[in-house]
Amino acid sequence: MKIQTLIHTALCAEAKPIAGTFGLTCKSTKPFLFYTDATTVLVVSGxxxxxxxxxxxxxxxxxxxxxxxxxxxxxxxxxSIPVGTLFCTSHAHLPIPFATLSTYDVPVDGKNRPETTLVDMEADAFVQSVPCGVEAYVFKVVSDHLNPVRPTKGQVGDWIGRSIGRWRGYAKH
Incomplete structure (x- = not known):
């Protein structure tokens, strides 16, 4: 089925403000959590x-x-970069700050700091999964400075919610 936009998040806390802003409804929870409308699908991968x-x-x-x-x-x-700061890691020419990103299978701590500004656990797999001819964007919000304290679901939801207005125009909806 042809759709305009596929949005991916890893966490439910990231997905909820997006689903609310875009007016998406939960279509299924298995095998993955899907929110949809006629033009957009949001999948939560884990x-x-x-x-x-x-x-x-x-x-x-x-x-x-x-x-x-x-x-x-x-x-x-x-x-020096505050938590909650939005970056695009896929396009350097947007009016959203660009940052380099490394993807790791396990959380990175302050002892083995990568050369990139940002670190995540999914972006490489996302980029590698994009079919040929499909335009793709990766947006990341700073959640920590490689310390072991995890942000709360509420904090994650707030940061993502505040970021939507800045990247929403790149998702056809």
Missing amino acids: VGCEKTRLALACTLARYEPEIMVSVGIAGCTDV
Whole structure:
């Protein structure tokens, strides 16, 4: 089925403000959480590259999007950048700040800091899953500075919710 936009998140806390803003309704919870309307599908994969690949393979078997957008939180190596700051990691020419990103299978701590500004656990799998000819964007919101304290679901939802107005125009809806 052809759709305009496929949005991917790893966490329910990331998905809820997006579903609310876009007016999407929960279509199913198995094998992955899907929110939909006539033009947009939002899939929640769970954390990590393997889950992201599986969720996107399942979604892309059903839907043919024109645009794919991944939105989520990321750790930041630069402590001067405040939590809640939005970056695009896929396009340097947008009016949203660009940042480099590394994807790891396990959480990265302050001891082994990567060379990139941001660190996540899904973006590589998302980018590798994008079909040829489909425009794709990756947006990340800083959630921490590679410390072991995890943000609350409420914090994640607030940060993502505040970011939507800045990236929403890149998702056809």
